């Protein structure tokens with residue numbers, strides 16, 4: 001098959017031109033980065049796991065009426081998505097204190113927050129993703145007030161749903177990051193969930209032991225990164241057959 005045109009290469013994924021207009025192929029790499037790109041690593045098999053985990057979670061969200069960019073998984077490392085105009089705002093939803101919340105406000109790690117806290121960050125590697133408020137978003141024209149309302153409502157629904165889903169498999173959804181985009185359909189535009197939903201973008205702790213099962217294992221050099229992602233996939237009931245051994249090239253599964 002002729003290689004598709006590469007549209008963008010990010011830290012964890014590559015976007016290729018899709019088979020039809022308005023679609024993209026998202027290729028999940030094994031690369032891991034942290035601390036605004038200062039720390040690099042390769043976690044063999046991570047891309048395969050994240051492709052599966054993201055597929056599974058996006059499908060579950062579609063079932064409860066959350067619009068997403070996801071179309072279908074193509075193979076071990078690739079999924080077909082609808083091309084959207086990405087809103088350059090990362091939405092972080094927190095249920096339990098961890099990460100930068102602990103650093104910034106001195107709250108003890110693990111403290112249950114009285115309600116979900118939603119934060120916005122401007123998506124800019126060169127600026128180090130600074131934290132922003134709604135005021136910045138509207139003043140700089142990144143999204144309208146109406147769009148922010150939609151994004152907030154969707155984020156809270158995603159949080160409620162995923163929190164419950166993970167409780168059912170003995171995991172605590174501590175926090176996670178979402179990206180949204182504008183999907184244009186003739187004269188209509190709607191906000192949809194884009195990017196990925198995986199342990200690269202969420203903190204998941206074992207409900208009993210509080211063991212970290214996400215990218216913090218890489219950030220904090222805890223080891224067993226792949227095993228943790230694999231365990232998340234196993235609990236979701238979607239561990240790829242044969243395990244996430246490194247695939248040299250994409251294997252078509254359909």
Ligand SMILES: Nc1ncnc2c1ncn2[C@@H]1O[C@H](COP(=O)(O)OP(=O)(O)O)[C@@H](O)[C@H]1O
Nearest residue numbers: 010011012013069081082083084086179194195
């Ligand atoms: N449906 C989509 N349409 C267009 N761009 C998307 C879509 N989904 C995700 N993206 C963008 O593709 C990139 C995914 O690659 P990633 O490696 O995560 O990049 P980054 O290093 O910017 O985080 C992100 O910049 C994300 O905003």
Ligand SMILES: [Mg+2]
Nearest residue numbers: 010011012195
């Ligand atoms: Mg990313």
